[in-house]
Amino acid sequence: VKIAALAGGVGGARLCHGLYQVSPERLSVVVNTGDDFRLHGLTLCPDFDTVLYTLAGWADPVQGWGVAGDTWNCWNQLQKLGGESWFRLGDQDLATHLYRSQRLAEGARLTQICQELSVRAGLSCALLPMADQPVPTRLRLPRGWVEFQDYFVRAQHQEAVLECRYEGANVVPPTPEVVAALSAADRIVLAPSNPFLSLRPILSLQGMADVWRACPARRVAVSPMIGSQAVKGPLAALLQSHGHPVNSLGIAQLLWEWADVLIIDEGDRELAAPIEALGLKVELAPTLMKDAPDRRRLAEVALRA
Numbered sequence: 001v002k003i004a005a006l007a008g009g010v011g012g013a014r015l016c017h018g019l020y021q022v023s024p025e026r027l028s029v030v031v032n033t034g035d036d037f038r039l040h041g042l043t044l045c046p047d048f049d050t051v052l053y054t055l056a057g058w059a060d061p062v063q064g065w066g067v068a069g070d071t072w073n074c075w076n077q078l079q080k081l082g083g084e085s086w087f088r089l090g091d092q093d094l095a096t097h098l099y100r101s102q103r104l105a106e107g108a109r110l111t112q113i114c115q116e117l118s119v120r121a122g123l124s125c126a127l128l129p130m131a132d133q134p135v136p137t138r139l140r141l142p143r144g145w146v147e148f149q150d151y152f153v154r155a156q157h158q159e160a161v162l163e164c165r166y167e168g169a170n171v172v173p174p175t176p177e178v179v180a181a182l183s184a185a186d187r188i189v190l191a192p193s194n195p196f197l198s199l200r201p202i203l204s205l206q207g208m209a210d211v212w213r214a215c216p217a218r219r220v221a222v223s224p225m226i227g228s229q230a231v232k233g234p235l236a237a238l239l240q241s242h243g244h245p246v247n248s249l250g251i252a253q254l255l256w257e258w259a260d261v262l263i264i265d266e267g268d269r270e271l272a273a274p275i276e277a278l279g280l281k282v283e284l285a286p287t288l289m290k291d292a293p294d295r296r297r298l299a300e301v302a303l304r305a
């Protein structure tokens with residue numbers, strides 16, 4: 001069975017690690033690049049790096065992003081020098097940004113660079129950025145339009161998000177590798193990533209709706225909501241500000257056109273009927289992933305559903 005997963009952020013990366021444990025060779029992960037940005041003259045792809053580090057077993061287990069056991073010598077020195085230090089880069093993590101930025105300057109495609117990084121990290125699956133050209137996510141807050149990381153990290157996602165824009169998504173297509181992976185897949189898994197900030201940037205790419213319609217795969221989404229709580233990040237507030245129920249029904253309202261099945265937490269049984277009324281099949285499962293076996297178990301549910 002060929003599997004394609006769509007992911008971004010820590011929760012998505014964790015389910016992809018489960019899929020990777022089940023099927024390391026027949027997995028392609030399509031990663032959101034809407035949160036990519038430039039800092040210190042370097043190109044950063046935080047969602048990609050989170051997936052890379054998580055699958056390679058390098059990720060910091062507590063924060064979910066960055067490299068476990070990383071040191072902060074460069075970042076500390078940068079602070080001393082009065083450099084921009086709102087976005088923390090560990091010493092080992094920095095090597096990824098240096099490598100990527102140098103290869104981009106040499107004219108390599110982002111897809112090629114991501115493949116080089118995943119091979120060097122010892123991975124046997126395909127990690128695919130959704131696009132080779134930038135499609136930056138911009139958010140309208142009460143204070144106006146801002147860049148994604150301005151909201152997410154600099155302001156610690158404390159402000160209300162009134163609108164999301166995926167700048168250029170109407171003219172930038174998914175890469176040929178992404179189209180091939182989705183078209184060849186027997187199963188597409190929408191990982192428990194934030195639909196507004198991680199999945200919609202991918203699904204909004206030019207021509208994606210047509211690619212999606214032509215895919216023969218069964219499409220299974222995993223809800224990132226447990227009860228009225230998001231496991232991590234600002235999803236609950238985003239559902240609220242966009243007028244959706246703050247639970248897995250809200251997720252279903254965002255994804256019903258893109259999925260056949262929605263896996264929701266076993267504690268949310270009462271949402272099954274209203275979600276099925278939207279035309280989605282519902283599966284109940286424990287969706288909180290505390291360790292690697294949890295990730296694998298949830299991945300197995302997603303592959304059976």
Ligand code: FO1
Pocket residue numbers: 008009010035045046047049050065066086087088089090093152153
């Ligand atoms: N998130 C933070 O909240 N603060 C940080 O300083 C930070 C640094 C960082 C460095 C490398 C990286 O790959 C991710 C990092 N993240 C940080 C997480 C990142 O902002 C988010 O995971 C995504 O951008 C949103 O999905």
